[in-house]
Amino acid sequence: MSFENTLSITPVFGSFPSVGRYAAVLISLGLATSTWAQDQSEAPPPKVSIAAAYTQEITEEAVFIGRAEATNNVDIIARVSGFLESRDVVEGSLVNEGDLLFTIEPDLYEATLEARKADLDRAQANLELAKVDLARKEELYKRDATPESERDIARANELVAEAEVKAAKAAIQQAQLDLDYTKIHAPFTGRLGRISTSIGDVVGPNTEPLVNLVSETPIYVNFSLNEKQFTSVLQAVGESAATLADSNKSPIVKLNLPNDTELAETGKIVFVDNRIDPLTGAITLRSEFANEERLIVDGAFMNVRIEALEPTLEVLIPQAALQRDQRGEFVLVVNDKQMVEQRYISTGDNVESAVIVKEGLREGESVIVEGLQRVRPGVAVDAVVASEQPGE
Numbered sequence: 001m002s003f004e005n006t007l008s009i010t011p012v013f014g015s016f017p018s019v020g021r022y023a024a025v026l027i028s029l030g031l032a033t034s035t036w037a038q039d040q041s042e043a044p045p046p047k048v049s050i051a052a053a054y055t056q057e058i059t060e061e062a063v064f065i066g067r068a069e070a071t072n073n074v075d076i077i078a079r080v081s082g083f084l085e086s087r088d089v090v091e092g093s094l095v096n097e098g099d100l101l102f103t104i105e106p107d108l109y110e111a112t113l114e115a116r117k118a119d120l121d122r123a124q125a126n127l128e129l130a131k132v133d134l135a136r137k138e139e140l141y142k143r144d145a146t147p148e149s150e151r152d153i154a155r156a157n158e159l160v161a162e163a164e165v166k167a168a169k170a171a172i173q174q175a176q177l178d179l180d181y182t183k184i185h186a187p188f189t190g191r192l193g194r195i196s197t198s199i200g201d202v203v204g205p206n207t208e209p210l211v212n213l214v215s216e217t218p219i220y221v222n223f224s225l226n227e228k229q230f231t232s233v234l235q236a237v238g239e240s241a242a243t244l245a246d247s248n249k250s251p252i253v254k255l256n257l258p259n260d261t262e263l264a265e266t267g268k269i270v271f272v273d274n275r276i277d278p279l280t281g282a283i284t285l286r287s288e289f290a291n292e293e294r295l296i297v298d299g300a301f302m303n304v305r306i307e308a309l310e311p312t313l314e315v316l317i318p319q320a321a322l323q324r325d326q327r328g329e330f331v332l333v334v335n336d337k338q339m340v341e342q343r344y345i346s347t348g349d350n351v352e353s354a355v356i357v358k359e360g361l362r363e364g365e366s367v368i369v370e371g372l373q374r375v376r377p378g379v380a381v382d383a384v385v386a387s388e389q390p391g392e
Helices: 002-015 017-042 107-142 148-180 227-237
Strands: 047-052 054-058 061-070 073-076 082-087 100-104 183-185 190-192 211-214 219-226 253-256 268-272 282-289 301-307 312-318 323-325 328-334 340-344 346-351 354-359 366-370 382-385
Touching: 107 148, 219 227, 219 301, 227 282, 253 282, 312 366
Parallel strands: 047 382
Antiparallel strands: 047 366, 054 312, 061 219, 061 301, 073 211, 082 100, 100 183, 190 211, 219 282, 253 301, 268 282, 312 354, 323 328, 328 340, 328 366, 346 354
16 A cells, blocks of 8 residues: 555655745755754763862951051251252252251351350349349448439339340340251151252242151051941950040951052051041041051052951852852752752852852852853753862
8 A cells, every 4th residue: 555655656756846845845854854953962061170169267358448658748848048058968868857958058147146145245244243232232322321212223123134035035035046946956756858959059048948848657548438348346355536546356458459469567557537428427536657668658548458357258269150140140050960050149248269258158059160151041051070179
């Protein structure tokens, strides 16, 4: 019967050559599709590298923008007028307290001092004369040889002479101060800035500063906390704003320098302002650093970090596993059936090459770190453990 059926079908195809060719093409495509599907079903699952989420004790920290401020910063100004006789230091150099910086021509002030000393000698001589005259008038008055008014005038003259002596001594002190001011010394240890004057310039109290001097060790770094952050800090350490700076429970302060490298030194809070700034809603805190390597420069901006007092146990995964779309951050998880799941997570801070997972993952769950582009949710994979496992 099959032979007869074949014979009956053949004339039909023969009658419509184009239909026969079309049918042949469909049969060929069906065979090819069947072969591709079979090949795909037999293809091995893609290989991916996975890493397990792990837990680690993390000391969380808050980061703020801080600005360095010298503990001492002063413009050196001449206190007397005169020609600048010498510059006794090099601009930009380190100086110690008491070092000679500049000398103003002292000749005028030396002469003035000598004149004031002469005035004192004259006043003392007048005082002696007034005393002698008073003694003579008092003796004559006792003998009724002179009127009382003459004695009173002599007594007044003595008082005037005494006052003149005092004035002369004060004038000497002023002249001595002016002479001393012709030599300008460093008021504290620090580093000089650019010297703006030259030898021979006329300088004085009303001219521009001679140089700026800043102290570098120790140094302050000021930063601000908003009301919520500041309250949290006070509650964590159990202190008030007035006692925070002096408390041994005050949080440690760390710095990232302007080039984003971490400063080896740690600082301490030494001052807390007494009010919240109504414009910014923040309160200013001041930390102090020894600055032994002088890496903190007055006026520089940098990141200030305050660590939590107690570490907390956090879940971490490699940053390489983290992806993002319009809904947020997610990872591809390989379950116990070697199937891929898409999992949206909530993350925290980065810890070196890892990231803290706040929600969405448990310790031990495996996330894909290599081969992400070869898989999608719902497919099976051949998962191998990454060569470098974080947290080990």
